[in-house]
Amino acid sequence: MKQKEKELSFCSRLLNGPYPSHVKELASSRYPLEIYEAGLKEGASAFGPGGYLSIPELPSGTSLRLSRYPEVWAESPFIRILGPAGGWMSAETLEALADLAERYGQGLVHFTTGGTLEIYTTRENIVPLVRELNALGYDVGSTGDDLRCITSCCGPARCDLALVDAPGLATYLGQRFIDDQQYPGFPQKCKSGVAGCPNDCIRAMMQKDHSFIGVYRDLPVIDELLLEEWVKSGGDWQGLIEACPEGALVVEGKSSKLKVDPEACVRCMTCINLCSAIRPGKERGVAWVAGGKYGHRGPKGPMVGYVMVPFFPIRGPEDYDALGDLFGAFLEFWADQAKPKERVGDFISRVGPSRILRELGLSVEPQVVEMPRKNVFRPCKGTVVEIKGAFYGCTG
Amino acid sequence: MGLSQAEREAIMDRARERGIDLGEEHWYLLELSYDYYRKHKTICTLRTLMKLSGWEKKKIYKLFPGNPVGEISKITGLPMPKEC
Numbered sequence: 001m002k003q004k005e006k007e008l009s010f011c012s013r014l015l016n017g018p019y020p021s022h023v024k025e026l027a028s029s030r031y032p033l034e035i036y037e038a039g040l041k042e043g044a045s046a047f048g049p050g051g052y053l054s055i056p057e058l059p060s061g062t063s064l065r066l067s068r069y070p071e072v073w074a075e076s077p078f079i080r081i082l083g084p085a086g087g088w089m090s091a092e093t094l095e096a097l098a099d100l101a102e103r104y105g106q107g108l109v110h111f112t113t114g115g116t117l118e119i120y121t122t123r124e125n126i127v128p129l130v131r132e133l134n135a136l137g138y139d140v141g142s143t144g145d146d147l148r149c150i151t152s153c154c155g156p157a158r159c160d161l162a163l164v165d166a167p168g169l170a171t172y173l174g175q176r177f178i179d180d181q182q183y184p185g186f187p188q189k190c191k192s193g194v195a196g197c198p199n200d201c202i203r204a205m206m207q208k209d210h211s212f213i214g215v216y217r218d219l220p221v222i223d224e225l226l227l228e229e230w231v232k233s234g235g236d237w238q239g240l241i242e243a244c245p246e247g248a249l250v251v252e253g254k255s256s257k258l259k260v261d262p263e264a265c266v267r268c269m270t271c272i273n274l275c276s277a278i279r280p281g282k283e284r285g286v287a288w289v290a291g292g293k294y295g296h297r298g299p300k301g302p303m304v305g306y307v308m309v310p311f312f313p314i315r316g317p318e319d320y321d322a323l324g325d326l327f328g329a330f331l332e333f334w335a336d337q338a339k340p341k342e343r344v345g346d347f348i349s350r351v352g353p354s355r356i357l358r359e360l361g362l363s364v365e366p367q368v369v370e371m372p373r374k375n376v377f378r379p380c381k382g383t384v385v386e387i388k389g390a391f392y393g394c395t396g
Numbered sequence: 397m398g399l400s401q402a403e404r405e406a407i408m409d410r411a412r413e414r415g416i417d418l419g420e421e422h423w424y425l426l427e428l429s430y431d432y433y434r435k436h437k438t439i440c441t442l443r444t445l446m447k448l449s450g451w452e453k454k455k456i457y458k459l460f461p462g463n464p465v466g467e468i469s470k471i472t473g474l475p476m477p478k479e480c
Contacts, residue, residue, distance in 0.1 A: 056415065056461030183453045185442045335443055 008033055010040040029108035031120075035072045044068070052144060053077055055126060060182045061140025062126050078110075079126060081117040081133065082141045082181060085152040085170035085194070096136050104129040114191065115151035116142050139178075145188055147180040147331065151208075152194040153201045161269065162196035163214035163284045164314050170194040172320045173327055180331065187338040190331065191293075197280070199269050205305045206292045209344035210330060212323065213289055216267055217311050217377060218281035219260045226277035227258060240275050246374065266374040285313040288326065291345035303345040306353050310368055310376040329360055399430075411471045415461075422459055425449060426472060433474045441465060441477045 008015065011033050014023035027033055039046035047065040055062055065076045081097075083089070089097075097117065101109050104125040110118040121129055130140055142149040152170035156162040173192070174181070193204040195213040204211035231237050241249045241258075248264035249271055251257070258278075271278045292305030312323060333356065338347045348356060353369040368376050399407070407426070411418045418426075428448045432440040442465050446453055460467040469476045 052463075054462040054466075059457050059462065179452070179454050183457050185446070185453045 008037045011037050026108070030106040031108050032073050035067060035069050038069050038072070047076065053123070053126070057127055058130060058140065060143050060146050060184050061130070063143045076120050077123050077126060078105075078118045078120045079130060079133070079140050080112070080142050081119070081138050082149045082174070083115045083117055083151075084167075085115075085150065085174060086154050086157065086167035087115060087151070088154075093136070093138075100129060100132055104132075114142065115149045115193075139182070141178075141181040144184040145186045146182070146184040146190070147177055147186070148189055148191045149181065150174045150177075150192045150194065151202055153196045155196040159196060161199060161272065161280070163216055163280055164194075164196055164286055165317075166194040166196035166214060168317065169212060169286070169314075169320060169323065172317070173324060176324050177328065177331075186331070186335045188341050188343050190334070190344060192327075194286075197269060198267065199273065204292070205289050206302075207294055208289075208292050208305070210290045210327070211288075211292070211305065212286040212312075214284065215287045215311060216281035216284050218283040219262055219265055220267075220272055220281060221279045222258050222260070223277045223279070224257065227275070230275055230277045235275060240271060243270050243274055245270060263375070263378060267377070283313070285311050286323065287311060290330065291348040293343050293345045295343070298343050298346040300346050300349050303349070305345070306348055307368060307376060308353055308357060309362060310365075326360065330356070333359055407471055410473075414467065414471065416459075416467065416471070425456065425459060425464075426468065429468050429472060429474060438475045438477045439465065439469055439472070 011023050011027075014021045015027055015033075023033070023036075026036065035046045046068060048068045050063055050065045053062045053064050061080050061082075063078060063080065065078070067073045067075055097109055097119070098107075101107055101119045105119045105121040108120055110120070112118060119129065133140065150170045150173050152166040153159065153162070155164070155166035155168070157167060170193070173194070180186075190209045191207065193202050193208040193211045195202050195204040195211065197214045200213055202208075204213055241251070245268065246264045246266050248261045248266070250259050250261055252259045267281075269280070272280055287307055288309040289305040290308050291303055294302050296302060312326075313319065314323075334344055334347055337351065338344075342350075354364045357364045357369065365376070365379070367379055408418050411422070416422065425445065428445065429439045432438075432444070432448070440448065442453065442456065445456060445465070449456070456464045465476065468474070
């Protein structure tokens with residue numbers, strides 16, 4: 001053991017150190033730590049570039065990493081399992097996946113940031129592994145130039161702030177667009193997610209190419225009785241007013257009543273997060289946001305998504321079809337018009353959000369796309385042409 | 397398509413080597429690829445093939461599994477699209 005620790009001088013620090021430690025997890029599987037150690041010693045990654053695995057039965061959902069140390073581990077093929085929206089997995093499912101990982105792989109399961117799970121295996125084991133996985137009710141996908149796994153936050157199943165049933169909508173989209181997740185055919189990958197409220201815990205606005213975010217259109221609702229109790233129990237009244245980024249919380253006259261300024265409020269969640277007496281408004285729906293990406297590739301580098309449409313009402317699952325139609329129509333438009341390897345964000349910035357909205361038959365609101373303002377529900381005075389003319393000092 | 401019987405048989409042999417038994421629907425896609433090649437000097441991308449045939453992506457993947465455009469290129473010997 002001592003000899004092994006000497007050989008793994010870099011890894012052993014984490015192997016013997018306090019919790020948490022990824023090396024402990026790797027060491028308790030059959031992942032060859034020597035390869036990780038060799039990379040650390042050289043100051044480089046243990047693996048070189050990845051590649052696609054051409055398996056006729058599986059157009060998507062399998063991939064490969066090529067090792068830089070073939071004498072230890074030549075290559076690492078893996079399968080990518082489409083995780084359920086919300087990220088839940090029962091203990092029973094986890095046990096079944098663990099069993100598959102033990103029998104077909106290194107006894108290691110990787111929970112990716114994209115809402116999928118990866119099991120490292122060998123080329124010859126991929127098809128039997130996927131067959132067993134299908135028998136469990138799971139399937140692979142989400143590799144290559146396709147629609148990636150549609151993630152969501154936990155929504156109303158676990159969170160008191162959820163404005164829409166985010167996992168419900170993500171599941172609907174995932175089922176409707178399953179072919180796009182399993183058969184590559186887009187110019188680039190397209191990540192997608194559904195967030196339940198503007199807190200956007202899944203970072204859909206920044207990380208996802210094409211996403212929906214739960215929003216409310218009317219004003220936050222203040223329960224005066226609860227607010228009094230909140231103040232009596234030590235709630236920071238002044239801090240709450242100052243926390244509003246737009247200064248939209250105002251005290252009414254000399255009373256202790258709080259009021260929301262409808263012109264200034266941008267429908268964020270700051271006051272709602274701070275004070276349990278303030279709840280989101282009742283008119284709820286989703287904002288369609290497209291173009292977010294963390295990656296540095298592409299002419300625009302990392303981008304925050306464009307708010308394409310600030311509000312689509314959602315009363316229940318009966319409204320999902322219309323959102324699905326929009327989701328699919330935009331994917332088709334992007335796939336037809338984008339340059340090879342052009343992510344959604346770069347595409348929108350090249351083509352312009354106005355043109356995309358017009359092509360999809362949606363109205364172009366100047367306060368949303370041409371002169372974006374924080375309060376997208378407060379219309380601009382004038383049309384897009386008039387506003388652009390005034391801004392650029394020209395007419396028409 | 398303008399292929400001789402010998403050329404057609406060579407294509408069928410290459411397809412068989414790659415595990416594909418060419419049927420009527422396969423030949424329809426190959427014909428579209430040859431037509432496209434005559435105009436553009438490459439075969440078309442998957443999206444163009446979907447539009448020309450009017451078929452869904454899944455169906456094309458079932459006919460030419462793995463990488464449909466790559467398979468068509470290998471079977472016919474025609475060059476891949478510039479985008480690929």
